[in-house]
Amino acid sequence: MTLSQLIERLRLDPSFMNNVTAWQVFPPRQAEYGPFPALDERLMAALAKRGISQLYSHQSEAITAALRGLNVAVVTPTASGKTLCYNLPVLDQMLRNPQARALYLFPTKALSQDQLAELHGLIGEGHLGIGTYTYDGDTPGEARRRVREAG
Numbered sequence: 001m002t003l004s005q006l007i008e009r010l011r012l013d014p015s016f017m018n019n020v021t022a023w024q025v026f027p028p029r030q031a032e033y034g035p036f037p038a039l040d041e042r043l044m045a046a047l048a049k050r051g052i053s054q055l056y057s058h059q060s061e062a063i064t065a066a067l068r069g070l071n072v073a074v075v076t077p078t079a080s081g082k083t084l085c086y087n088l089p090v091l092d093q094m095l096r097n098p099q100a101r102a103l104y105l106f107p108t109k110a111l112s113q114d115q116l117a118e119l120h121g122l123i124g125e126g127h128l129g130i131g132t133y134t135y136d137g138d139t140p141g142e143a144r145r146r147v148r149e150a151g
Contacts, residue, residue, distance in 0.1 A: 034060025037067055039088060040095040046126025056081055063088050083118050091122065094130050101151050109136060 001009075010016045011023070034057040036044070047053075055063070059081050062072045066089035074085045090102045106112035116134060123130050133147040 032057040034058075036060070037064045039063075039092050042095055042126050042128055043088065043091055046122055046128065049125045050122065052084075055084070059084050062086075067092065083115060087119055087122060091128065091130065095128060109138075112136070 033054045036055055037060065058074060058076055062074050062085040065072050066086070072085070074082050076082055086104075093100045094102070104112070104115065106115060112134070116132065119132055122128075123132070131150065133143075133150065135144060135147050139147070
C-alpha cells in the first residue's frame with residue numbers, strides 16, 4: 001500500500017474521520033533562506049563539516065536576534081530546524097566567553113536525549129571543547145555534585 005492509498009483509506013474511514021476536526025493539505029513551497037550571522041569561525045567550520053551551508057530564514061532571524069540579546073520564540077513545524085536557533089547562539093557565546101553557561105530544559109527525557117545527541121554531534125564535529133552534562137532523575141548523586149560544581 002502506498003502512502004497515498006493509506007491516506008485515502010483513512011479519509012474514507014468514518015471511525016477515523018470522527019476524530020478529525022479539520023483536514024488541510026498545504027501546497028509545497030520553495031524554501032526561504034537567510035544569511036549566516038557573524039558566528040565564531042570554529043562553529044562555522046563545524047556546521048560546514050555537518051553539511052550545513054545555509055540557514056532557513058527563520059533560523060537566520062532567530063539566531064541574529066538571540067545574538068543581539070533579544071528574547072526569541074520560534075514556532076515552526078517538527079524537523080524545521082529549531083534546534084539550531086538556540087544551539088548556535090549558545091555555542092557561539094560559550095566559544096567567545098569560556099565562563100558562559102547555559103541551562104537547557106526539556107519536557108521529556110526522550111526529547112532531552114535527542115537534543116543532547118544533536119548538541120554533542122555539533123560540538124564533536126568542530127572539536128569545540130565544550131562540556132555538556134545531563135541532570136535528571138537518572139543522574140547518579142556523585143555526577144549531580146560534579147555538574148553543580150562545574151556550574
